[in-house]
Amino acid sequence: MARVVVDVMLKPEILDPQGKAVHGALPRLGFDGVTDVRQGKRFELELEGEISEERLAELRKAAETLLSNPVIEDYTVRVEQQ
Amino acid sequence: MKVGVVTFPGSLDDVDARRAVTIAGGEAVAVWHGDEDLRGVDAVVLPGGFSYGDYLRCGAIARFAPVMTHVIDAANAGMPVLGICNGFQILCESHLLPGALIRNERRRFVCRDQRLRIENATTAWTSSFDPGAEVIIVLKNGEGGYVAKESALDRLEGEGRVVARYLGGNPNGSLHDIAGITNERGNVVGLMPHPEHAVDALFGPGVDGRAFFTSVLKTLATA
Numbered sequence: 506m507a508r509v510v511v512d513v514m515l516k517p518e519i520l521d522p523q524g525k526a527v528h529g530a531l532p533r534l535g536f537d538g539v540t541d542v543r544q545g546k547r548f549e550l551e552l553e554g555e556i557s558e559e560r561l562a563e564l565r566k567a568a569e570t571l572l573s574n575p576v577i578e579d580y581t582v583r584v585e586q587q
Numbered sequence: 588m589k590v591g592v593v594t595f596p597g598s599l600d601d602v603d604a605r606r607a608v609t610i611a612g613g614e615a616v617a618v619w620h621g622d623e624d625l626r627g628v629d630a631v632v633l634p635g636g637f638s639y640g641d642y643l644r645c646g647a648i649a650r651f652a653p654v655m656t657h658v659i660d661a662a663n664a665g666m667p668v669l670g671i672c673n674g675f676q677i678l679c680e681s682h683l684l685p686g687a688l689i690r691n692e693r694r695r696f697v698c699r700d701q702r703l704r705i706e707n708a709t710t711a712w713t714s715s716f717d718p719g720a721e722v723i724i725v726l727k728n729g730e731g732g733y734v735a736k737e738s739a740l741d742r743l744e745g746e747g748r749v750v751a752r753y754l755g756g757n758p759n760g761s762l763h764d765i766a767g768i769t770n771e772r773g774n775v776v777g778l779m780p781h782p783e784h785a786v787d788a789l790f791g792p793g794v795d796g797r798a799f800f801t802s803v804l805k806t807l808a809t810a
Contacts, residue, residue, distance in 0.1 A: 515689075519734060520760065522690045571651070574644055574680065577687045577734060 507556040508585040509564055513573045514545035548572055549585075556584055588807045590800070591618040591628030593658070595649045599636030600671065600783055607783040608632070611800030620652040629807050630667040630711070631658055633674030635727075635781055645688065645730050646676030659683060667711035667803050668775045672728055675767070675777035684768055684777045685743070686735030691728065692760025700792035701726035701780050702754040703766050707747050710773040715802040722795035725784040726758060726766075733761035733768075733779070743768055750776055 515521050521543050528542040550564065565582050573580040590608040592615060594601045605615035616628050620638075625631065638649035649655065655677070662668045662683050670678035678684045691697060700723050708718040716722070735743070740763060743749055750767035757764050759779070767778035782796030 519689060520692060520732070522692060522694045526694055571643070571647065574647065574687055576679070576685075576736075577689060 507552045507554075509550045509552060509556065509561070509582060510585050511548040511550065511564070511568045511572050511580055511582050512545060513548070513568070513578050513580045514543060516577055516579055519577045546572075588630070588804050589614045589616050589626075589628040590630045590632060590803065591616045591625055592632045592634055593618045593620060593654055594634075595620040595636070595638035595652060597637045597640055598634050598673070600634040600781060601636070603781075603783040604632045604634040604671065607786045607796065607800050610786050611797055611804055613800065613804050618654060620649070620654050622654045623657070625654070625657050625661060630803050631661065631669070632783075633658070633668070633670040633677050634783070635672030635674060638673055638677065641673075641730075644676075644680070646673060646678075646680040649673075649677045650680040655681060662770075662775050665772060665774050667806060669712050669799065669803070670775075670777045671781055671783065672731070672779055675779055676730070678775060678777045683775050684770060685739045686733055686768070688730055688779070689732045689734055689760075690730045691732055691758075696727070696729040697731065697758045698727040699725075699758065701758060701766075703751045703780060704754055705750070706752055707750045707769060707773075709747075710750055710769045710776050710802075711806040712769075712776040712778075712799050712802050713750055714806055715798040721754065722798075723785065723792045724780040724782050724796050725791055726780040728759060728779055731759040731761065731779045733763075733765040735762065746771070751778060751780070 524542040524544040568580045608615035705716040705720045708716040782799040785796030
């Protein structure tokens with residue numbers, strides 16, 4: 506068993522209205538000093554068996570094809586130790 | 588002329604789109620997302636709605652529906668394809684059109700009668716318009732902000748591939764006030780506003796939307 510985590514974030518130059526809404530809500534609740542908020546997505550992929558470089562490459566492809574839209578988003582793929 | 592309208596789980600405007608095709612004088616054909624062929628149609632409309640609940644990203648899952656393989660092949664071979672709203676998002680996810688559509692700048696769902704200028708009256712879906720025509724079409728979206736790289740925008744503008752532009756204020760933060768674009772060949776058009784809701788004077792702001800559907804019938808007749 507292995508877990509691979511894919512984090513997807515909007516590219517820095519792409520406007521993030523959801524992050525802006527969260528950023529606006531924080532000081533209203535008394536959480537001060539936050540200068541910016543960007544909201545992203547986290548995927549946890551549970552895998553059977555051992556993780557290999559080959560399988561990781563395959564998952565990077567999945568991240569690029571389905572989990573993210575490379576036109577507006579960046580992604581990172583990492584193995585989470587359990 | 589047969590115009591197929593694809594229904595995905597969560598499509599909303601497929602019936603209106605079929606009705607618009609019929610009003611324009613075409614034969615509307617219902618196509619299912621799981622279909623393995625295009626039922627012999629001459630053109631395809633990807634309608635508005637919330638395919639697959641807008642999960643992941645708008646259009647991201649619909650783009651991999653079985654029928655889309657055939658839509659993409661047909662589009663690349665020159666078949667006229669129109670994506671309306673969610674359909675536009677699917678075309679961008681499919682990379683048939685450049686750029687992407689993101690959440691509206693002001694974080695509100697917009698629903699209004701929208702004034703547009705038809706910037707390109709040479710595409711398969713706009714040839715019945717006068718160049719520069721100003722029309723009123725229903726706009727309703729939550730994620731209609733068109734974004735693309737500066738270089739892609741320059742290319743779209745330079746090649747006259749912006750099909751329609753918002754007038755009277757930008758409703759959703761779209762770059763360059765873009766409401767619709769086309770591919771290099773002019774057969775694939777993505778449009779955020781809904782022409783299928785502007786084909787009957789009783790239900791909508793007017794009948795300006797009809798020309799999108801009469802355009803494609805004319806294009807097919809002369810092809």
